[in-house]
Amino acid sequence: MTKDSWKSEIDGDELQVARRDWGYWSRVVLKYWPSILLTTAVVIAAAAAVMQTQTPIYAAQATVAVYPASGTSSGVQPFVMGTEKGIASSGAVLSIASKSLLIPVSKLQHGLSVTVPANADLLVISYSDSDPHVAQSAAQGIAAAYVAYRTSTNQPTASRGGTTTPSTAGAVQASVVTDATLPTAPVSPNRLLILGVAAVLGLALGLGVALVRDWMDDSLRDHRDLEIQASAPVLAEIPAMPRSRNGVGDRLAIVSSPNSRVADAYLNLRTRVLHAAVSRQANILLVTSPGGEDKAAIGANLAAALALSGRKVVLVCADPRWGQADALFGMDGEAGLTSIVHGDSKLADALRATEVPRLQLLPSGPAYPDPSSVSQSTAFLGLLTKLRNKVDFVVIDAPPVLASADTGALAELGAMVLLVADARATDRARVRAAANELSHVRDDVIGWVLDHERGVRRLREQSAYSRRPATQAAAIPSPQRPVLTWEDISGQSARSDQNVAAVTAGTRITQSGRHQETTSNGSHEA
Numbered sequence: 001m002t003k004d005s006w007k008s009e010i011d012g013d014e015l016q017v018a019r020r021d022w023g024y025w026s027r028v029v030l031k032y033w034p035s036i037l038l039t040t041a042v043v044i045a046a047a048a049a050v051m052q053t054q055t056p057i058y059a060a061q062a063t064v065a066v067y068p069a070s071g072t073s074s075g076v077q078p079f080v081m082g083t084e085k086g087i088a089s090s091g092a093v094l095s096i097a098s099k100s101l102l103i104p105v106s107k108l109q110h111g112l113s114v115t116v117p118a119n120a121d122l123l124v125i126s127y128s129d130s131d132p133h134v135a136q137s138a139a140q141g142i143a144a145a146y147v148a149y150r151t152s153t154n155q156p157t158a159s160r161g162g163t164t165t166p167s168t169a170g171a172v173q174a175s176v177v178t179d180a181t182l183p184t185a186p187v188s189p190n191r192l193l194i195l196g197v198a199a200v201l202g203l204a205l206g207l208g209v210a211l212v213r214d215w216m217d218d219s220l221r222d223h224r225d226l227e228i229q230a231s232a233p234v235l236a237e238i239p240a241m242p243r244s245r246n247g248v249g250d251r252l253a254i255v256s257s258p259n260s261r262v263a264d265a266y267l268n269l270r271t272r273v274l275h276a277a278v279s280r281q282a283n284i285l286l287v288t289s290p291g292g293e294d295k296a297a298i299g300a301n302l303a304a305a306l307a308l309s310g311r312k313v314v315l316v317c318a319d320p321r322w323g324q325a326d327a328l329f330g331m332d333g334e335a336g337l338t339s340i341v342h343g344d345s346k347l348a349d350a351l352r353a354t355e356v357p358r359l360q361l362l363p364s365g366p367a368y369p370d371p372s373s374v375s376q377s378t379a380f381l382g383l384l385t386k387l388r389n390k391v392d393f394v395v396i397d398a399p400p401v402l403a404s405a406d407t408g409a410l411a412e413l414g415a416m417v418l419l420v421a422d423a424r425a426t427d428r429a430r431v432r433a434a435a436n437e438l439s440h441v442r443d444d445v446i447g448w449v450l451d452h453e454r455g456v457r458r459l460r461e462q463s464a465y466s467r468r469p470a471t472q473a474a475a476i477p478s479p480q481r482p483v484l485t486w487e488d489i490s491g492q493s494a495r496s497d498q499n500v501a502a503v504t505a506g507t508r509i510t511q512s513g514r515h516q517e518t519t520s521n522g523s524h525e526a
Contacts, residue, residue, distance in 0.1 A: 027221070028207075028214050035213070036206035043202030047194050056186035058132035062143035063178035064088070064123040081116050081123075084172065088114045088123050088146045097145035101138060111135070112142060122177070132183045139180035150174040218427040223450050226421055229431040235418070235447040236269035238262060238298070251297040252328055254304045255356060269449065270305040276416060276446040277393075284388050284415035288398040288407045290434035295420040296324040296397050298449055302418075303395040307359035311392035314351070316384075317364040318375060318410065319399045326363045329354050336365025341379045347386070375399075375406040384413065401434040411441040419448045 029036065066084050087093060089112055094105045101108070113126040125146070127139040150172055220226050223234040241253055241262045253262040277283060287299035296319070303315040317325040320338055331352050339345035345365070352361045374380055375398075387394045396415070398407045411417050417438060421431055431448075438445055 032210035039206030040202030047198035061126040289420040290430040336363035338365035
């Protein structure tokens with residue numbers, strides 16, 4: 001994939017569109033679910049604490065039936081019920097109730113509520129109080145007072161002619177049809193309603209906080225985000241793989257777990273690196289990262305994958321300060337790159353065989369006061385020249401870009417550059433800074449690797465068909481491939497460079513940049 005082709009696929013608005021779909025929302029929820037739940041729990045706890053400070057209120061109610069007094073010819077009309085509602089809460093009725101209940105009229109007015117059900121000649125007299133017994137007695141007392149008031153106003157009055165006639169105000173009679181009962185549960189505060197509203201508000205607040213945190217978060221979101229920040233393609237996404245009892249040994253997944261998705265990811269990475277090597281006519285690969293990413297594991301697994309394909313590979317640990325490639329293979333640094341550069345060791349003595357066929361390791365070597373002098377020395381350049389002409393691939397574990405100037409100097413050698421970003425730790429700022437640091441060799445950057453990616457759906461689609469035991473790949477060397485000893489690399493063999501070039505099954509890149517092919521009879525043609 002060329003830079004123009006992958007750049008054409010990246011739309012600046014695509015990330016904004018992705019944030020509006022369900023995938024973005026689900027990612028935010030999955031990423032910040034602990035804080036969302038914590039916020040919800042805090043809001044619910046606060047609501048519960050507030051409810052504890054509130055005094056519970058109990059309500060009791062009595063029902064009074066209103067009907068025309070005996071002797072009247074017409075029923076009570078709806079508008080009359082409105083009048084009766086006002087009478088039931090009037091001072092005259094409450095004064096009667098106050099005498100029997102020994103409760104001030106003002107307090108009775110505060111807790112009283114009178115309602116008229118639709119299409120019914122009923123008065124529902126409710127009374128609320130913090131004491132359920134007071135609420136019951138007050139509701140019953142006010143209902144009885146209203147009935148007594150209506151009974152008293154229904155007494156006959158004398159007319160001017162000396163005869164008695166019913167009072168015009170006494171056209172209504174009332175009776176209590178439902179007595180007030182003792183309330184057992186408070187009507188206020190409504191605990192279920194308050195807790196339900198608090199839960200909804202807590203979830204909304206938690207999600208809002210999560211969105212703000214995600215907006216302020218500078219970490220990488222996915223491979224597309226990495227491509228946008230780095231202005232370079234992502235060649236592979238390495239899934240997160242839990243470590244087992246073997247510890248660091250599990251980081252060499254291409255060997256310890258050859259049938260895993262992690263191993264499949266490295267096989268895909270190998271294919272793309274080989275494609276870049278053919279198009280660029282190069283066989284030196286520089287593996288680096290912005291800072292503390294696990295580039296050593298990426299370089300070691302890639303080197304092992306290249307070796308398992310039948311190629312002769314040397315893994316060079318050129319990061320004496322932070323390098324971990326030695327530990328991945330369980331080797332020490334008594335003799336290595338630094339001792340060779342300083343003339344204390346020879347290449348043949350420093351190269352170590354690994355458990356992977358055709359893969360040799362050149363450890364970092366003992367520590368020296370000035371590590372930068374190693375990568376910038378003529379001895380190191382000569383060593384790389386010798387290696388690139390003797391083997392199929394040289395993979396260099398280089399120092400981090402932002403922590404050392406050595407990587408910039410190594411990149412100027414014309415090697416391919418592969419950078420590693422960690423989905424858990426690398427932020428956008430460091431990706432942009434690393435890309436800017438290597439801007440002078442931008443054309444040599446073949447792409448990035450996103451390590452510890454947790455959602456690699458494309459990886460499963462790409463590698464489902466290719467899953468097979470890794471031993472098969474290791475057991476398919478080309479029938480025309482001669483077997484070289486490592487004395488050939490150190491110069492002790494008299495075999496010519498032309499014969500050494502035959503190590504590659506098909507094609508190999510030489511120092512001169514010529515693309516050589518092996519014919520069926522073993523001769524070489526430019």
